[in-house]
Amino acid sequence: MSSNPMTMARSAPIAIASRKSRPEQLSSANGSMSSSTSNDSSLTNTRTRKDRPCDACRRRKSRCVINEGQPSCVLCQFHSQDCTFVQSPQPRKRKLNTEGKEESVAKRRSPGAEERRRRPTDSSISSNGVTGSLIEEMANIGGPTLLKRTLGLQNDRYSQYIGPTTDFEPSLIDLSPFDPQDESLLSRGTLRKVSDQDTFLMLPDYTTPGHAHQEEDVDAIENIVAPYGPALLDLYFRIIHPNFPILQKNVFLEKYNRSHREFSPPILAAVYILAMNWWDHSGELANQPKPDIRELERLARASLADAMYRPKLSTVQAGLLLSQRPEGDQWAPTAQLVAIGQELGLHLDCSNWKIPPWERGLRKRLAWALYMQDKWGSLVHGRPSHIFASNWAVLPPTAADFPDAEFDSSDGEESAEYEHGRLLFTQMIVLSQILAEVLDTFYTLQAMANVSQAGASGTHLVLQLAKPVQLKLKEWFAALPACLRMDAASAGLHEQKLCSTGFLHLAYFATEITLHRRIIRSLSPVPNQAPTLDPYILHICRSAAKTRLISAMDFVNRLTSSHLRSFWYFASKTNFALIGTFGSLLWATAPGREEADWYRRRLGEYRWTLGVSCKGSERLTEFAMGMLDTSTGLLKALPEKPTLSRPNSESDIAGSRQQRTLAEGYGYGIGGSGFSIGPPRNGGQNGDSGDNEDMLRSGLASPTSSVSSSGGGSMAGYEVQGYAVQNGY
Structure with a gap:
């Protein structure tokens, strides 16, 4: 990084002492020394304070710091206890160095050497009243370290943020005397000021359970x-x-x-x-x-x-x-x-x-x-x-x-890997913010109540709210760096080279599906009752949902072992399942038998993909297959759907100009700004070109110019939301 954290002086943390020993234990331990200490206490105290810690600090194995002119050390002042030098030193266990040789006494007595083998170097004493030279000495224990002055990774102290409504009054905190290390010792702990507005209370670990x-x-x-x-x-x-x-x-x-x-x-x-x-x-x-x-x-x-x-x-x-x-x-x-x-x-x-x-x-x-x-x-x-x-x-x-010191910049492959990871992480953050907007806009109790209260206008309300979110998703995908696109990620990959881009794209489809699930639900708010929505709006919403499902299934079909064996984000197993759940929803709400059968076949193919294409990554797909079996099992109880006559031409389902204007205003329309559909390539998977023909004849696909691409699954030839399947889907 541009600045070197190792040049920063480390704070001296709050003093930590062991719990008080029982009086009878102290009496027993000190009995043989009482007469000598009473006669020569002044001389003994002066000598031992210079050479060794007090009894309490010795028991805790903590640094004993006595400020000039003070009768007791900082630790004993903090705990309001006697600062005594009467107990005999405990036998030391001989420490072995990394070469298996016994360390010298001088080395073990160097500041914090023994503590460093038991705990991180940024622990041990209170900074209150400690001189600058001692702070510098403590900061350099063990040489340069990245742990100096850390707030959240000290080994013997933890931090508590002092919020604006606690019993600490923020206006009074500034009255506390802060030392050059921005710390101030109080009876409850040590205040650590990290900015003009933000202060933490530092507390000792040893008082906590476990x-x-x-x-x-x-x-x-x-x-x-x-x-x-x-x-x-x-x-x-x-x-x-x-x-x-x-x-x-x-x-x-x-x-x-x-x-x-x-x-x-x-x-x-x-x-x-x-x-x-x-x-x-x-x-x-x-x-x-x-x-x-x-x-x-x-x-x-x-x-x-x-x-x-x-x-x-x-x-x-x-x-x-x-x-x-x-x-x-x-x-x-x-x-x-x-x-x-x-x-x-x-x-x-x-x-x-x-x-x-x-x-x-x-x-x-x-x-x-x-x-x-x-x-x-x-x-x-x-x-x-x-x-x-x-x-x-x-x-x-x-x-x-992002730490640029974690890899060798002269190693181009490693540098590219870390840059890829940085972009992956930051793009996942942006996508998560869009997901948060979807959840807040459509799935809070208040949001769902608003749609219910809108009655017959509920779908229009949902579509109005969906349009800006849909545009954000479209812009997010269009702005993806080239190295994060699935086609780029797949190019040149071999079995030993893993690629985690898959979980980002799967999360994108899960966000799309979450948005369109709400739209589909709004089409028929009353179970087992036909929608009252205009047929054109109904058709265009279901067509948009279908294209999302097609693209999501095709994405899964295109995953390679290099993708599947890499790191996947925790939500991925459920995101795989959501694709099947969405297909089940569209099956259940299909207006006719033909469309319902189409979803049934697609879900069967999707399960086959999960079970065969993802072999060796069962931890990702077993949950999705189980949920798919559950959903399709429930669908067996659906009443028989009617057989619908197919429209003679696209104009039969095109709707009036007013209806088309309304749909396109929501961002939906055949060939419009919301999504466009192109013909399939290669006639589909397993020779199942009939389904693609059905879509063209029913108006779910329009005969536009062909999209060329190699490989792919059954529905790989559709263009969704203005980006071509050949770009990775």
Whole structure:
């Protein structure tokens, strides 16, 4: 990045002490020394204060800081306890260095050396009253580190955003004396001011439930995957991270190279669990037995529940990664993650905060990943969203928010991969914002009530609301970078080269389908009752919906193993299912037997595609096939539909000029601005040209100029929304 975070001075966190020892334990331990300390307390205190920590700091293994002229250390002042130097030092366990040799006493006594092997370097003492030289000394423990001055990734403190209505009055916070590190020690914790408007309360980890087991849990996680931890990390950062960049790779690897104990247990477990989905893609791992993933998942769930009591950025990261598992997309954990994100201030604009530049970029990426999790979770679970525009101040991510130090710029292939991932992530954010507009406009309780209250005018209301959203979707697709289009993504791919572009296009079709499901539902608001809408509007709406279904099915038919074996976003398995659900809806609402039979055949072909073409990626398609079987099973109870006579000419269904004007005003019309349909290519799949002929004869397709393209599925020749199928569909 343009600025070097390693040059920033790191704050000295709040003092952390162990809980007070019981009086009888202190009495027993100190009894043999009482007489000598009473006679020589002054000399002893002066000598020991210079050479070693007080008894409380020793028990906690914390840095003991005594300001000049003060009778006790900062930690003991904070806890209002006696600062004593009477206990004998505990026997030290000899630490081995990376070469297996015992470290020297001098090295172990260097500032924070032992603590660094047990926890990250940005922990240990309160900054209140500490001199600048000591702050600088503490900031440089262990040499340069990317963790200096971090807000959301300290290992022994967590942060709580101080909102405008809490018992902290924002107007009074500025009266507190802040040191040069923008921290102020209070009785409840340490205030950390990151901007003129935003302040956090920093609190110690050790008081939270489960903290005592954290080291034990992270050791157990590492032991399960040992000795394959580094190989799994390589898989994660090679396959998952470029397309879902919610970690800071260089920070993560810096910590891992020192010790796995520097991680919160759930984030380490989540990275391993997700990477194990590509176990066979590593030459080092392919022939080795897989670790016990069930035990990893158990530890991840248990430790994540504990971590929520001391939330950090790693807590949100772990939750989001665990949600990407095939069975991990549950709604309740998403609600918890949103709450934790708000606790950490992820909903705020951090562009000018006094934190390392890399953390500002990480926070923005993590915030938008949380936004996407909420919106797509709302769609696939049918639940109200938890994030509202009125309380969302995060700016759109820019290229500067993505770490450019994570890859070798001289490696053109790696640079292109990370640039592809950046564009994929940012385009998914924009699409998620359009999805949010669809959900807010059509699927809130109030929005659905408004359409119901409109009665016979409900469809017109829906079409009016749909037009601007439809235009945004059209513009979004037209503006996709060339490297993200399916035809470009497929060009030159080989079996070993994975491409995650598929989940973005599938999400696009899911958004289109979600919009058109609402339009189709509005056509016949009363079950088992014929629509009262004008026949031309009815026909044109159903034709538009049909083209979306055709394109979505053809997209799935064109997916290759390079797409299917890559990283897929958590909503993808449901998005595959939504295509079948939409086809079932159109089948159920078809006015005649011929059209219903057409959808029946198409759904049969779609299930075959899911089952055969997606072989080897069952985790993606099994759910969709199960839902399709459920939907089509329910459709067997449909009453027999009438046989409709086919129109003699397009003019029979063209409607009056007033009707055509009304339809085109909504963005719909045959050959109009909303969508146009061209003829099929290659006569369809499996020689089934009769269906295409049926569409032409019934007015669902118009005999315009041919669209040329190679390969494809049964309905691959249609032009939808002004973009040609040959561009990827």
